[in-house]
Amino acid sequence: MHGNSPKTLRQDLLKQRKEFAAGNGYAQIQADLIDHLNQLLSEQGNSWQSIALYWPIQDEVDLRSTLLAWAKKTPNRTLALPFARSDKHLDFFEWRQGDQLLPSKHGVLEPDPNNSARPQIIPDLILIPCVGWSSSKVGDKKHYWRLGYGGGYFDRTLADLRKKNPKLVCVGIGFDWQQLNDGQWSAQTHDEPLDMLLTESGLLR
Template sequence: MNDMHGNSLKTLRQNLLKQRTAFAAEQNYAEIQASLIDHLNQLLSDQGNSWQSIALYWPIQDEIDLRSTLLAWAKKQPGRTLALPFARPDKHLDFYQWRQGDPLLASKHGILEPDPRNVERPPINPDCIFIPCVGWSSSVINGQSHYWRLGYGGGYFDRTLAELKKINSNLVCIGIGFDWQQLNDAQWAAQTHDEPLNMLLTESGLLR
């Protein structure tokens, strides 16, 4: 990737994050957030029985908060577990079981993470992963829609998903974003190292 593209990508990310902060302060934001959570609940009632473990994220910088919705999903049936990511120094993520009230550690990026030394919360490979998007795009390959996530630029999720998909070919990766975050090819096109998402959830519904 040339420097110009690297810099323009950095600017694009910064602009999208500024837009998200402004968007979260708008009057109708609570309504839009509620709409996204409604679609999430619909997804969980349709497909939630096929998953035993769901990985979520600890929200930062105006990311939409899925915690209470997913805690309710986990409580509905015994054996269901939630997991949070832990960023390793080699820029991969490990997922550890998470329960409400667990003590968490702040990463160098300021994100709260599970404590990998907590023997009561073992590492798990989740069945489904919810991933927040800074931006997203879609493309049609061989007649099939694919969804792509623009993240913060660390590459953690792409590396991790590539590994986890080898272990579990049924892994479901779902991007969480808003309609306005959709990018066109002129703004951003997924690179070969970008891992596609299975679905994308916005306030308008589920794209798959």
């Protein structure tokens, strides 16, 4: 269905996402997903002081307005955006609406790491967009896995941040149709599991 290589799989999934985002029902599906995010923030948002989001590209769900509203509700809440380092790790810097961002070599807008008014932070919650996702069960525990763009940035970063902040929560953002079976893709030993996965159907833990 998707060819034999992860690269071909990613290309096929990104093409499907573009077509999906142009469809008639997309606005409602996106709204449903954001409703579930709002529910998560309502239930657990007080336990997080900082949330790292992403600047949406290639038809990713735009969570910015939802998270800006969360940040404004209580003093000292902060949002952060990732900055891609040359060693393929991510640093997170505080972000506020209206900040000037810089395009990366991948075309993603990023914070300026030299902006002294926006310090680097270790977030409590990271929201990560998925190109595809899968699940696996070990004993009674279910794991969720993210297929990304192939650079490995998030896996390296999560492995490092989880040592610094054991309470870090990582939530993948995706759609139901992006779920992959073992015949299409399975997580590798270097892949970091997601703590939760959020789709239009709800929150998967």
